[in-house]
Amino acid sequence: MRPTxxxxxxxxxxxxxxxxxxxxxxxGVRGVTREKVEQAIERIGYIRDxxxxxxxxxxxxxxxxxxxxxxxxxxxxxxxxxxxxxxRSPAERTAISIVTVPAFNPEALVAALDEAxxxxxxxxxxxxxDSPDVIAAVDRLRGERIPxxxxxxxxxxxxxxxxxxxxxxxxxxxxxxxMGRFLGGRxxxxxxxxxxxxxxxxxxxxxxxxxxxNESFPGHALLPVLEGQDDPALAEQxxxxxxxASPEIAGIYSLGAGNRGLIAAxxxxxxxxxxxxxxxxxxxxxxxxxxxxxxxxxxxQDAGHEVRSAIxxxxxxxxxxxxxxxxxxxxxxxxxxxNLPFExxxxxxxxxxxxRQD
Amino acid sequence: MRPTxxxxxxxxxxxxxxxxxxxxxxxGVRGVTREKVEQAIERIGYIRDxxxxxxxxxxxxxxxxxxxxxxxxxxxxxxxxxxxxxxRSPAERTAISIVTVPAFNPEALVAALDEAxxxxxxxxxxxxxDSPDVIAAVDRLRGERIPxxxxxxxxxxxxxxxxxxxxxxxxxxxxxxxMGRFLGGRxxxxxxxxxxxxxxxxxxxxxxxxxxxNESFPGHALLPVLEGQDDPALAEQxxxxxxxASPEIAGIYSLGAGNRGLIAAxxxxxxxxxxxxxxxxxxxxxxxxxxxxxxxxxxxQDAGHEVRSAIxxxxxxxxxxxxxxxxxxxxxxxxxxxNLPFExxxxxxxxxxxxRQD
DNA sequence: CTGTTAGCGCATTCAC
DNA sequence: GTGAATGCGCTAACAG
Numbered sequence: 129m130r131p132t133x134x135x136x137x138x139x140x141x142x143x144x145x146x147x148x149x150x151x152x153x154x155x156g157v158r159g160v161t162r163e164k165v166e167q168a169i170e171r172i173g174y175i176r177d178x179x180x181x182x183x184x185x186x187x188x189x190x191x192x193x194x195x196x197x198x199x200x201x202x203x204x205x206x207x208x209x210x211x212x213x214x215x216r217s218p219a220e221r222t223a224i225s226i227v228t229v230p231a232f233n234p235e236a237l238v239a240a241l242d243e244a245x246x247x248x249x250x251x252x253x254x255x256x257x258d259s260p261d262v263i264a265a266v267d268r269l270r271g272e273r274i275p276x277x278x279x280x281x282x283x284x285x286x287x288x289x290x291x292x293x294x295x296x297x298x299x300x301x302x303x304x305x306x307m308g309r310f311l312g313g314r315x316x317x318x319x320x321x322x323x324x325x326x327x328x329x330x331x332x333x334x335x336x337x338x339x340x341x342n343e344s345f346p347g348h349a350l351l352p353v354l355e356g357q358d359d360p361a362l363a364e365q366x367x368x369x370x371x372x373a374s375p376e377i378a379g380i381y382s383l384g385a386g387n388r389g390l391i392a393a394x395x396x397x398x399x400x401x402x403x404x405x406x407x408x409x410x411x412x413x414x415x416x417x418x419x420x421x422x423x424x425x426x427x428x429q430d431a432g433h434e435v436r437s438a439i440x441x442x443x444x445x446x447x448x449x450x451x452x453x454x455x456x457x458x459x460x461x462x463x464x465x466x467n468l469p470f471e472x473x474x475x476x477x478x479x480x481x482x483x484r485q486d
Numbered sequence: 487m488r489p490t491x492x493x494x495x496x497x498x499x500x501x502x503x504x505x506x507x508x509x510x511x512x513x514g515v516r517g518v519t520r521e522k523v524e525q526a527i528e529r530i531g532y533i534r535d536x537x538x539x540x541x542x543x544x545x546x547x548x549x550x551x552x553x554x555x556x557x558x559x560x561x562x563x564x565x566x567x568x569x570x571x572x573x574r575s576p577a578e579r580t581a582i583s584i585v586t587v588p589a590f591n592p593e594a595l596v597a598a599l600d601e602a603x604x605x606x607x608x609x610x611x612x613x614x615x616d617s618p619d620v621i622a623a624v625d626r627l628r629g630e631r632i633p634x635x636x637x638x639x640x641x642x643x644x645x646x647x648x649x650x651x652x653x654x655x656x657x658x659x660x661x662x663x664x665m666g667r668f669l670g671g672r673x674x675x676x677x678x679x680x681x682x683x684x685x686x687x688x689x690x691x692x693x694x695x696x697x698x699x700n701e702s703f704p705g706h707a708l709l710p711v712l713e714g715q716d717d718p719a720l721a722e723q724x725x726x727x728x729x730x731a732s733p734e735i736a737g738i739y740s741l742g743a744g745n746r747g748l749i750a751a752x753x754x755x756x757x758x759x760x761x762x763x764x765x766x767x768x769x770x771x772x773x774x775x776x777x778x779x780x781x782x783x784x785x786x787q788d789a790g791h792e793v794r795s796a797i798x799x800x801x802x803x804x805x806x807x808x809x810x811x812x813x814x815x816x817x818x819x820x821x822x823x824x825n826l827p828f829e830x831x832x833x834x835x836x837x838x839x840x841x842r843q844d
Numbered sequence: 845c846t847g848t849t850a851g852c853g854c855a856t857t858c859a860c
Numbered sequence: 861g862t863g864a865a866t867g868c869g870c871t872a873a874c875a876g
Contacts, residue, residue: 130576132869143847148871156845175576179537180869183852216810218488218533301824312670340824430814452574452792457827462820464699467661469815490853501863506855514861540851541868 131172140168140383151176178447182221190223191442192244193279193435194237194254197228200358200385201411202431203255206280209435218375222439225260231358232324234259241265251275251442253292253435256283258328277438280429283444289445292438294429294460296329300336301459303406306425308345309338309405316378317349318368323358323384333383340375348378356386365391368396375400381409391417400454412465428461489530498526509534522740536805540579548581549800550602551637551793552595552612558716558743559769560789561613564638567793580797589716592617599623609633609800611650611793612640616686633803635796638787639687646801650796652787654687658694658741658820661764664783665737666703668762674736675707676811677728681716681742691741691766706736714744721747726754733758740765749775757779768821776823786819 135439137147142165149157150165152372157165162340168174172260181187193210196203207226227244229236237254238261244252245268252269256262256278263286269276270287282291307318318341323437341350354370356363361388371377380403387407394405394417408413410428417423437456444451495505500523507515508523514605515523526532539545551568554561565584572582587594595612596619602610603626610627614620614636621644627634628645640649665676676699680688692711699708711727714721721744729735729751738761740748747767749772752763765772768786775781795814802809 130869133871136871144870145847145872146845149846149863157867158845161845177541178577180541180852181871183538183541183854184536184869184871186852186871188622219536225653298825300603302822305822305824309668312667336824430812432810432819436810436813452790452794455794457818458790459817460825461817462825463661464663466663466694467653467656467820469817488853491855502854503856503863504861507862510855516861519861538868539855541852541870542854542856544868688845722856 130177131174131195132177133174135172136165136168136174137384139172140165144383153260158277165399166227173457178449188221188223188252189443189446190225191253191439192225192227192247192249192329193438194227194229194240194244194252195279196231196255198231198358199360200231201413202385202409205411206255206431206435209432212432214440215438220439222443223375225438228471232326233353234262235327237262238265241269245272245274248272249274250274250446253277253279253442255280256288256328257281258283258331259326262286275442277441277445279438281327281433284328290438290441290456292434292456292458293329294458296332297336299408299427299460300338301331301340302336302462303381303425303427304337304345306338307381307404307406308341308348311345311348311378314378314401315347316376316401317351317374318379318381319351319354319367319374319377321354321356321363321367321380321382321384321386321390324355330384336486337381337383337415351377354400356384358385360392362385362386364392364465365389367393371397371400371403377403378403379404380404383393385409387411387417388413391422394422410461410468415468415471416462418461418468421465428463428465429458430461433465434458487615488535489532490535491532493530494523494526494532497530498523505716512634517778529599536807546581547608547804548583548605549609549611549797550583550585550605550607551720551796552585552587552598552602552610554589554613556716557587557718558589559745559771560592560743560767561589564613564789564793567790570790571793571797578797580801582797590615590684592620592684595620596623603627603630603632604631607632608804609635611635611637611796611800614644614646615684616641616689617684620644633800635799635803637792637796639685641805642686648796650792650799650814650816651687652816654665654690655694657766657785657818658691658696659698660694660820661691661783661785662695662698662703662741665762665764666699666706666819667737668782669703669706669736672736672759673705674734674759675709675732676711676737676739677709677725677732677735677743679712679714679721679725679738679740679744679746679748682713683711688742695739695741699768709735710821714747716740716743718744718747718750720744722750723747725751729755729758729761734758735761737762737764739763743767745769745775749780752780765810768819768826773826773829776821776826779823782822784821786821787816788819792816 133147136146150162227240229240234257266286276288277290277292278288280293280448348399367390406425407423408427410426414426491505492553495502536669585598587598592615635648635650636646638651712724725748763781764783766785768784772784
């Protein structure tokens with residue numbers, strides 16, 4: 129049998145309560161006694177049974193998820209994944225609440241962070257916006273020892289515990305590599321559609337993309353970035369205008385959301401050279417466009433994985449235990465027509481598949 | 487508070503023991519009583535606390551992992567991941583043993599499966615070989631209600647509970663798509679290096695690859711498959727001969743192991759057209775070759791994810807509970823030079839990274 | 845400062 | 861057939 133608290137109590141010649149105090153670093157133990165107990169723990173190779181501890185504490189983890197509101201397929205999918213996690217709450221001992229705030233609005237996000245802090249949760253997950261005020265708000269949470277993980281978009285310079293999202297520079301570089309190679313010998317400039325340079329993930333994707341295009345495929349000029357605010361209507365207008373103005377455009381990299389608009393613009397197009405399109409996030413619309421050959425590749429981040437990972441990490445930080453690093457690395461999924469996952473599993477699936485939402 | 491067994495006992499007007507009998511479908515309860523209890527359970531919305539149940543039972547899950555032995559980077563990496571899981575055993579209440587058997591040897595695998603069965607484990611994970619004897623051995627396990635998951639290579643026609651591995655047909659198709667597009671306008675035949683047509687994953691990759699090459703890129707003829715037995719020396723010889731015989735080879739798809747040999751052959755090559763190389767599994771060697779530009783893309787399956795997933799599924803099957811479908815889908819990772827994960831995380835990593843082993 | 849005691853939610857003897 | 865009592869490993873009052 130694995131050693132228990134009783135064994136260490138016996139080995140150290142103290143009572144359970146004292147053992148518990150040193151295990152949980154609580155005050156009220158003399159230095160010598162603490163020493164004795166710690167030695168015993170070491171000696172008999174005690175490993176704490178977290179499940180039993182949580183049972184005794186009737187522990188629940190109140191977590192707050194702060195997401196952008198609005199009509200954004202990916203973000204709504206993310207929210208669906210958080211709801212799926214809420215459905216698992218009884219089994220996972222979590223109590224998750226969702227707060228939505230207007231996108232690209234630092235003030236609203238700061239307010240939400242401060243409100244969350246007032247409820248003293250066990251952890252906060254937030255889709256960050258890059259701004260000094262937001263950094264300060266996150267650091268206030270950390271100041272109260274509340275674990276924070278950033279979700280999808282990171283917040284460099286803050287004291288957040290962890291980032292649950294992809295390496296967006298690598299994503300941009302990958303997009304450029306694929307674009308350059310898919311373009312093969314063809315010539316022509318490449319357009320970039322972004323959401324907003326206010327969020328770090330978009331900026332990083334652009335940086336990675338530009339770097340590789342310039343290094344490895346200097347033959348393709350980059351057109352000025354189109355900022356579509358992740359809004360389909362605006363995206364459609366901007367892409368439409370760009371295609372009309374430069375019929376020789378050979379490629380489009382859509383690094384943000386609003387792909388419905390991009391796809392509409394592509395469908396409306398009647399002339400010009402064939403254009404290679406690479407977009408982010410697998411949604412109902414991008415999936416269909418990939419199948420139709422309108423989009424050539426989709427870079428995706430698995431929202432379900434991100435949410436589950438955020439919860440695991442928040443729990444681990446709240447308990448002060450380690451996580452399995454590799455399990456928490458969010459991959460950049462690359463989808464071609466040929467490796468699209470099925471829309472529904474059918475048999476033992478319990479939560480929304482990635483890409484069903486819009 | 488969540489309802490507990492006490493609540494349902496009170497609601498049904500029976501004792502804890504009776505409730506427990508009903509919950510665990512044990513005999514010794516009259517039909518009427520059972521009815522009463524089941525209604526109460528339904529009415530108050532009882533959800534069983536699995537952690538508490540496991541605590542009371544002091545449950546451990548004895549699992550057996552059966553892997554091919556031999557000098558195969560990927561398989562040794564897989565084994566390392568199982569060892570990492572063994573390191574987590576105390577926390578996860580598992581007791582995992584590893585059995586290795588000679589590769590591509592159905593008899594040895596059957597013997598290992600039968601031996602495992604004799605120990606009545608809570609579950610078995612096995613890298614399958616496609617053979618009627620193996621199917622029968624797996625079904626014998628299932629006959630004793632021992633959950634079985636296939637790992638990496640599936641066993642169609644068997645009663646295995648689950649497959650923890652990638653969609654290999656899709657992997658082959660994806661390889662072909664990338665190959666065709668990377669080749670762009672260039673012409674020339676394409677060679678395929680496999681391990682053995684005895685294992686299903688290799689056959690499926692070949693099928694997917696051939697299908698898409700024929701459909702979409704008929705300009706590139708497929709050379710006869712080279713069967714390298716996942717052996718570096720043999721692979722090097724076969725590829726060397728093929729390149730010498732056909733200097734106009736434009737692409738090579740390596741769908742099995744033994745990539746060290748492939749890379750050596752590529753390095754030795756002094757003339758001929760540039761060749762596009764796509765290989766499977768990120769290892770020390772393929773990683774270096776990708777960075778050197780010798781390999782153009784690597785399709786990978788995350789061995790760590792596969793092992794963790796197999797364990798989760800075996801546990802769930804043993805307990806008769808559902809799993810999160812999406813979490814158990816193993817992705818086909820596509821790595822270019824630009825999205826290679828770092829070799830080590832450094833901070834909160836606790837287990838071997840994919841691709842460090844050979 | 846330290847020890848005793850009673851649970852957390854569930855499973856499992858043993859009586860009745 | 862059914863119920864009462866005890867314990868899984870740990871935490872948290874409450875005494876001393």
